[in-house]
């Protein structure tokens with residue numbers, strides 16, 4: 001229900017992160033975005049960048065004592081001069097009701113929803129990977145990439161109703177089993193860089209080789225492995241994240257024995273992901289039309 005992005009009349013497909021400051025700057029406080037609701041209250045609206053339907057802003061004016069966060073919510077009526085409600089577009093909008101990713105209900109295998117999502121994934125898989133790398137601070141090597149895609153496919157993850165075009169980077173992380181980090185690299189400009197570097201320094205068998213593009217290598221070999229896995233994809237209010245675990249596994253101490261080196265909630269920039277994929281599709285349409 002809750003959204004953390006919006007768009008405007010001039011550029012309805014361009015996603016903007018929803019903050020009070022962004023909303024004021026992008027709408028210029030134009031009357032088209034505001035409706036009087038009774039004598040005391042104003043309701044503020046914007047567009048949904050995915051379905052272009054109207055959304056209402058919730059908690060726009062927040063008393064400083066309250067902790068409620070600003071978010072957007074689809075409305076099922078026309079907002080004259082701004083956006084029209086379409087039931088079809090609303091029902092198919094991936095931002096309508098972001099779900100916690102789980103192995104719950106499945107879409108019918110050949111259904112339009114499952115086919116559309118699989119097509120989206122095939123077209124944008126490289127963008128999904130760069131978003132996962134931005135989210136985790138880890139640059140996956142070929143083996144890790146293959147592991148991630150193979151696990152996603154083995155589960156036919158695109159059939160789960162909780163997986164949508166907007167949360168595919170989280171879905172790939174969630175559906176992969178433990179990923180072997182040996183040979184992967186760190187994203188040096190990531191805000192997680194320092195923390196990951198620190199946690200690997202705390203391992204017994206692994207280190208970061210700065211001379212070799214910050215790659216994860218061994219400092220000694222006592223048979224341990226360095227692993228990355230994910231749990232608890234969470235959607236609450238306008239917050240969405242997934243819990244990342246980096247562990248050092250020691251098979252000599254038992255099959256499932258590992259030491260946790262890092263446990264952290266991580267997220268990615270949703271507006272950037274929507275816009276990068278949108279731009280890709282638009283350029284591909286140009287190619288199909290003219291080349």
Ligand SMILES: [Zn+2]
Pocket residue numbers: 048049050051052053074090093094095096
């Ligand atoms: Zn929408």
